[in-house]
Amino acid sequence: MLLDPVSAHEPLELRDKDAAAPKALPKGDELKDEIAKLEQKLADLQSAFYADCRHSLLIILQGRDASGKDGVIRTVVGAFNPAGVRVNSFKAPTAIELAHDYLWRIHQVVPENGMAAIFNRSHYEDVLVVRVHNLVPKAVWSKRYKQINDFEQMLTENGTVILKFFLHVSRDEQRTRLRERVEDETKNWKFNAKDLDERNRWDEYTDAYRDALRKCSTKWAPWYVVPADSNKVRNYLIAKRIVETLEGLDLKYPEPKTDLKQYLKTLK
Numbered sequence: 001m002l003l004d005p006v007s008a009h010e011p012l013e014l015r016d017k018d019a020a021a022p023k024a025l026p027k028g029d030e031l032k033d034e035i036a037k038l039e040q041k042l043a044d045l046q047s048a049f050y051a052d053c054r055h056s057l058l059i060i061l062q063g064r065d066a067s068g069k070d071g072v073i074r075t076v077v078g079a080f081n082p083a084g085v086r087v088n089s090f091k092a093p094t095a096i097e098l099a100h101d102y103l104w105r106i107h108q109v110v111p112e113n114g115m116a117a118i119f120n121r122s123h124y125e126d127v128l129v130v131r132v133h134n135l136v137p138k139a140v141w142s143k144r145y146k147q148i149n150d151f152e153q154m155l156t157e158n159g160t161v162i163l164k165f166f167l168h169v170s171r172d173e174q175r176t177r178l179r180e181r182v183e184d185e186t187k188n189w190k191f192n193a194k195d196l197d198e199r200n201r202w203d204e205y206t207d208a209y210r211d212a213l214r215k216c217s218t219k220w221a222p223w224y225v226v227p228a229d230s231n232k233v234r235n236y237l238i239a240k241r242i243v244e245t246l247e248g249l250d251l252k253y254p255e256p257k258t259d260l261k262q263y264l265k266t267l268k
Helices: 028-052 069-075 123-127 144-157 171-183 185-190 193-199 202-215 231-247 260-267
Strands: 056-063 085-089 116-120 160-168 223-227
Touching: 028 231, 056 069, 069 116, 069 160, 069 231, 123 144, 123 202, 144 160, 144 202, 160 231, 171 185, 171 193, 223 231
Parallel strands: 056 116, 056 160, 085 116, 160 223
Antiparallel strands: none
16 A cells, blocks of 8 residues: 555654655656556446445545645546536535534535545534634634544444545645746636635644644544645555555445346347
C-alpha cells in the first residue's frame, strides 16, 4: 500500500516537504500510463459495485485552498459512470442548516447502496474552519471528534465504505496556484480574496488539521495524507487506494433469476 492510514498514536507533522512526490513512484509517461490503467479499473469496479448493491462508497476530500479537490473529482472520479456517483460540495451552512445539528446536512446526502458520493469538503469543516475562526467555543468543537467517529462508525456498520483523503499541498505550491488564478484568465473565476486571509492562518490550520486527522483516523474510516504538490502523483495515489478498497469487497454481478438464453430467440 502506497498510502498508509494516519495513526492516532504517532506524531503527524504535515511539513511542506511531505507534500512532494514520493521518489519511489513511476514518473513521466510511465506514471501517465499507470493512471490510465487505474482509471479503467475504477470504471470496471464501479460498474460491479453499482450492480452488486451491497455497499455504498463515501469519499471525503479535504485540503487547503488550491490543494486540488476539484482536480481529483474531474480526473479520478471522472472515471465513474455518472449514474452511480454524486458530488456534494459543502460551503458555509445556511440558516436552516445552522438551526440543526452540524451533521444534519451531511446525513441527508450520505450515499445509498450501490452509489458513490464524493464530499468536496465535509463535516470536518466543523472542527477546522469553526475552530480556526472561533465560531463556537472550544468546549463545543472539541466534543465533535468523538461525535464524528461515532457517526462514521454507524455508517460503516450499515454498509458504507468510507475513504478520507487530506490533499497536502505545500505553502510554496499553494502560492503558485493562487497566483495562477489571478494571472490566468481561464482561472480568474476560481479566485477568492478570502483564500488569502485563510493562507495567513496557515499554522492555525495546520494545528487544526493535525488534530482532526489523528483523532478521527479510525479502523472503520481511516484518513490518508496525500502528497498533492504534483497533480498526477495525487491522482495516482488516490485512484490506487480506491481500486484497492473496491477490490477488497469481493464484488459480484447478481445472478439472473431465470435462464436468459430463452430470450435469444426473440432477439434475432
